Amino acid sequence: MLWDFDGPICRLFAGHKAERVAADLVEWLALQGLHGLLTDTERETLDPQVVLRAVGRRHPGSDLVAALEERLTQEEERAAGSALPTAYADPLIRTWTAVGARLAVTTNNSPRAARTYLESRGLTGCFTPHLYGRTQALQHLKPHPHCLNRALSAMGAAPADALMIGDSASDLDAAREAGVPFLGYAGGEDKEKRLRAAGAGHVVRSLEPLLRLLRSGHAVR
Template identity: 65%
Template structure:
């Protein structure tokens, strides 16, 4: 366990989790590239595939497809329909999502030692709530689940969902920690003024986070859980 990890855990009065990654692998059984392909196919059926570049068509990233359409027709009925289709696919994916190892006990232990919790995600908040309910974790977060809206320009790296979470908690940014697994999570945390702990399920993702400026990155939630337990003993 590094000194940086012990320090950020010891100082955090509020912990904000990204959802897909730190809490679960949302698309473990219902793959993201298949969802992206279904969105592209729907646009093609309606003659709207011309809104996408070739790179966006084959990106395999459903959020990239959504952002591309919103860039040209922000706030339109088309964007609302596409966002709802993505939400339905995410809800399907939540039923086969893989819990991130040690995430459940980490969440429960943080709650038990008095840390206030929230979720700040680019996924639909409906999806995060459904997953939490299935895992018996709803009470750990209460109403503090913030995610994608139809204002897609406010997706991370914009800090909007982090700021909404902080406001709902009545929390100061200086007392808060964001746990995320992407560079956009890092940039959003920096913009909101909260500390950042990177989670990477493999070394390649860890390298990306370090290269973007993340000081503390873990490849397992176990040392984070151990740091929280150590904090509770020392309190």
């Protein structure tokens, strides 16, 4: 079971707002004399990963990218302290583990942030050591299947025998590229529409039906 992190497992920026993090990254770049590195749209984004990717495209592999990625990682670790669990995620993770499924996190967030959050919920043992996330090689972020392929290889799992749970089109594209079946998680109607428009054939608004199926003794695939 390959889980995206922010969305299916928790709301990472529930308390430590993503838009504030994005603004802080933009401000930090300005303090380095790099205000002009971003477009007006990128400077106004509410998504810190947009800022990071923009710099990564213009200065791939640079010390600047490394420094910016580390700043975002620290912000994500801070956010993990106030993240809110997705409804039914904790018991679903524990139940899947109890019935013998192997679980991995495959995320565009920092694996350090994922570990911080999972430790706070007592869930680390359900995933360790399989936490695969963002590195400074930003070209490997989803929709690239790199983190999914790393998880499959480490667990010795065939793609067709796995399942990816994600909440974005980039998760779906990465799963397709890796050959992994995909289940979309949509916390609301708009997100469900976006996933279905991207081609997701199976989308749930809640993880509760999966938990119910598992507890009734049925495999979820």
